[in-house]
Amino acid sequence: MSALCFVAASMSSCKRGHDSTSWEFAPNMYLPVGYEPYSQVSKNNINADGKNMREPVPGTVSRRNYQTTFGAGDSAVVDLMLYNVPKDSIEIAERVLVNPVPNNEKALVEGKALYGQYCQHCHGEGGEGNGLVAEQYKGVPNYKADAYLNMNDGHIFHVITHGKGRMWPHGSQMTPEERWKIVHYVHKLQKS
Ligand code: HEC
Numbered sequence: 001m002s003a004l005c006f007v008a009a010s011m012s013s014c015k016r017g018h019d020s021t022s023w024e025f026a027p028n029m030y031l032p033v034g035y036e037p038y039s040q041v042s043k044n045n046i047n048a049d050g051k052n053m054r055e056p057v058p059g060t061v062s063r064r065n066y067q068t069t070f071g072a073g074d075s076a077v078v079d080l081m082l083y084n085v086p087k088d089s090i091e092i093a094e095r096v097l098v099n100p101v102p103n104n105e106k107a108l109v110e111g112k113a114l115y116g117q118y119c120q121h122c123h124g125e126g127g128e129g130n131g132l133v134a135e136q137y138k139g140v141p142n143y144k145a146d147a148y149l150n151m152n153d154g155h156i157f158h159v160i161t162h163g164k165g166r167m168w169p170h171g172s173q174m175t176p177e178e179r180w181k182i183v184h185y186v187h188k189l190q191k192s
Contacts, residue, residue: 087162087169090155097154101180111185114178118170127189137166143190156183 024030031041037053044052085093101107115123124130127143134140141148151159160179163169170179 085154085158085161090158090162090164093154093158094152095154097157099153099157099180099183101177101184103184107181107184108188110178111181111183111188114174114182115185115189118173119182122167126192127186143186149190151186153180153183153187156186 032039035044035052040052043050047054049055085097116125120131121133122129122131122137122140123143124134124140129140129142131140143149143151157176157179158164159167160174160182161169161171161176174182
């Protein structure tokens with residue numbers, strides 16, 4: 001009797017035809033077992049809103065959108081996230097990075113303020129390597145010394161981001177835009 005039922009069931013359960021999706025054998029083979037944030041098939045019973053993806057907690061500050069134009073009338077629309085050159089590739093930074101922030105009074109004022117916060121205690125107000133903390137570092141370079149006069153924008157951006165030798169990295173403390181403003185200001189100090 002049970003054999004007969006099985007035969008009857010199997011004959012009626014599968015239809016041949018393009019419109020019939022039939023039965024899925026081992027659905028885990030097609031659908032992920034883990035929660036996928038961007039492709040969700042069924043309601044998530046654990047999260048109250050039914051979505052796999054969690055909303056950011058209230059008060060979260062969104063990450064900056066780097067598709068940015070700088071200043072009125074400026075045509076530079078760039079993705080600053082492209083400027084994530086790895087630590088060991090300073091030569092690439094020197095070759096390919098172009099400062100996307102226009103070099104104007106506003107950028108220099110902001111660059112100066114940021115320099116005062118992040119660099120001055122070692123590099124000194126005028127960039128001569130005579131900041132109060134410099135003593136602890138047994139010598140901080142003078143930006144105006146011959147060896148440093150040819151540093152280009154990409155080089156300085158990379159040093160700020162990843163550090164170099166005895167200098168610590170500062171990439172986690174400033175946005176790329178802020179780092180580029182400091183780059184302008186370092187050049188200004190070199191010329192002063
Ligand atoms: C805690 C001290 C300290 C702070 C803060 C600091 N630096 Fe430096 N910086 C150094 C030292 C030390 C060196 C020399 C590194 C070496 O050659 O070992 C250096 C080197 C440099 C160089 C030369 C890199 C080269 O090619 O040799 C640049 C450019 C520079 N710093 C820029 C900055 C800027 C811009 C800031 C602020 C965002 C900053 N530094 C913050 C200590 C500091």
